Amino acid sequence: MQISELSDRSGLTVQTIKFYIREGLMPKGSSTTVTRAEYDQRHLERLRLIRALREVGDLPVASIKKIVASMEDDSVGLHELFGTTQYALGPHIVPPNDPHWRAAREDVDMLVRELGWEVGDRAPARALLAQTFVALRRLGFPVTLTDLRPYVTAATSVAEHEINRVALDNPRTLTVHAMLASTVIYEQVLTALHRLAQEDVSARRFAADPS
Amino acid sequence: MQISELSDRSGLTVQTIKFYIREGLMPKGSSTTVTRAEYDQRHLERLRLIRALREVGDLPVASIKKIVASMEDDSVGLHELFGTTQYALGPHIVPPNDPHWRAAREDVDMLVRELGWEVGDRAPARALLAQTFVALRRLGFPVTLTDLRPYVTAATSVAEHEINRVALDNPRTLTVHAMLASTVIYEQVLTALHRLAQEDVSARRFAADPS
DNA sequence: GTTTGTTGGATAGTGCCGGTATTCAATGCC
DNA sequence: GGCATTGAATACCGGCACTATCCAACAAAC
Numbered sequence: 001m002q003i004s005e006l007s008d009r010s011g012l013t014v015q016t017i018k019f020y021i022r023e024g025l026m027p028k029g030s031s032t033t034v035t036r037a038e039y040d041q042r043h044l045e046r047l048r049l050i051r052a053l054r055e056v057g058d059l060p061v062a063s064i065k066k067i068v069a070s071m072e073d074d075s076v077g078l079h080e081l082f083g084t085t086q087y088a089l090g091p092h093i094v095p096p097n098d099p100h101w102r103a104a105r106e107d108v109d110m111l112v113r114e115l116g117w118e119v120g121d122r123a124p125a126r127a128l129l130a131q132t133f134v135a136l137r138r139l140g141f142p143v144t145l146t147d148l149r150p151y152v153t154a155a156t157s158v159a160e161h162e163i164n165r166v167a168l169d170n171p172r173t174l175t176v177h178a179m180l181a182s183t184v185i186y187e188q189v190l191t192a193l194h195r196l197a198q199e200d201v202s203a204r205r206f207a208a209d210p211s
Numbered sequence: 212m213q214i215s216e217l218s219d220r221s222g223l224t225v226q227t228i229k230f231y232i233r234e235g236l237m238p239k240g241s242s243t244t245v246t247r248a249e250y251d252q253r254h255l256e257r258l259r260l261i262r263a264l265r266e267v268g269d270l271p272v273a274s275i276k277k278i279v280a281s282m283e284d285d286s287v288g289l290h291e292l293f294g295t296t297q298y299a300l301g302p303h304i305v306p307p308n309d310p311h312w313r314a315a316r317e318d319v320d321m322l323v324r325e326l327g328w329e330v331g332d333r334a335p336a337r338a339l340l341a342q343t344f345v346a347l348r349r350l351g352f353p354v355t356l357t358d359l360r361p362y363v364t365a366a367t368s369v370a371e372h373e374i375n376r377v378a379l380d381n382p383r384t385l386t387v388h389a390m391l392a393s394t395v396i397y398e399q400v401l402t403a404l405h406r407l408a409q410e411d412v413s414a415r416r417f418a419a420d421p422s
Numbered sequence: 423g424t425t426t427g428t429t430g431g432a433t434a435g436t437g438c439c440g441g442t443a444t445t446c447a448a449t450g451c452c
Numbered sequence: 453g454g455c456a457t458t459g460a461a462t463a464c465c466g467g468c469a470c471t472a473t474c475c476a477a478c479a480a481a482c
Contacts, residue, residue, distance in 0.1 A: 213428080214428085225428095233431095248429075
């Protein structure tokens with residue numbers, strides 16, 4: 001198949017595909033002549049993956065590049081790819097040298113320790129959580145372990161389901177896709193359902209009661 | 212207090228504060244003379260809120276403007292403010308006229324109906340969920356009700372805790388802030404804990420097993 | 423009362439990001 | 453033969469969230 005067909009089937013313009021190739025998100029097709037190149041199913045799958053990571057996961061192009069580089073490296077184990085993806089999801093903030101931030105960060109580290117979770121020291125999700133603590137406290141809402149418990153319970157049970165879903169598949173490509181889907185896309189599933197559930201509960205609790 | 216002190220206490224530059232005033236996110240201080248204005252505690256709180264919505268919630272300035280406009284309108288009830296916030300969170304996509312999209316959207320609507328959830332037809336979270344379905348199916352991962360059950364359970368239980376947290380407070384300003392914290396900031400808490408839980412489970416399941 | 427600094431107001435500019443558009447010559451297809 | 457497609461290179465664009473600069477009017481310190 002040539003690039004125009006790839007464009008039709010992926011739903012991306014030829015320009016955009018060329019752009020992704022230039023940015024190193026995908027190898028170029030195998031040139032048949034100087035001005036023709038042949039693309040195959042794997043290119044199509046790659047584009048679908050890129051599209052999912054961009055449009056659903058809202059990942060920057062540079063992050064996707066890192067993810068696919070890890071994907072293609074067979075020496076990278078599943079858990080390391082997990083790490084790469086987590087890192088790509090960000091946040092990409094520089095921890096400010098602020099006492100409130102350091103305290104929040106310490107709280108996060110303590111929480112992880114108490115839960116007995118095996119999580120890298122530099123996992124960006126730690127910073128993300130610390131950031132929420134800082135913001136909540138600045139707004140005058142202290143964060144306690146009790147507040148967090150329902151979230152921890154929910155997160156744990158969902159994560160276990162997700163890993164089981166991934167573990168079932170066999171060929172590396174499939175497993176890797178399943179893992180990325182779990183981390184990036186199902187995260188949005190959780191977010192969307194969370195918002196819908198909130199609206200439902202809010203409707204029952206607050207609607208028709210203009211407080 | 213004048214603007215420079217407001218800047219110090221909020222952690223935002225004077226320029227940025229002026230920018231937010233210009234954009235209508237905050238009223239200007241009460242002018243004492245032509246070249247002096249006085250700001251008070253409410254300005255500071257507003258800036259902290261804006262900062263939380265921008266830095267933690269990653270909301271665009273234009274969306275924050277809509278939220279604070281609803282906040283300030285006492286005729287807007289809590290549930291309507293909830294709706295405004297949900298709308299601000301997006302996604303702001305135009306539903307493509309694609310059969311796959313329509314099917315996914317129909318699946319979402321059916322799911323919401325089956326769960327008996329009271330959710331507006333135009334809630335953006337519906338579109339977000341539909342978007343994930345489309346992406347998952349394009350990648351070759353069908354989505355079933357069974358797959359979703361753990362997410363629904365988790366989302367529901369978390370949402371109930373959140374509404375209870377909001378319902379306790381009394382003065383409107385406090386209630387409103389609590390609601391925004393619940394929807395926008397605690398959403399990030401859930402996301403962060405979800406990622407941390409995933410990494411933990413992944414470490415136990417995949418690490419030191421370079422498949 | 424002069425100097426130094428701050429303020430509001432206005433306008434312009436910046437940096438990043440994710441594409442788009444354009445141009446070109448070589449080539450394939452009918 | 454003539455039109456469309458391709459790869460490659462380069463330039464350009466629009467949105468966004470600031471950031472910088474300038475100005476005249478003041479205020480405060482000395």
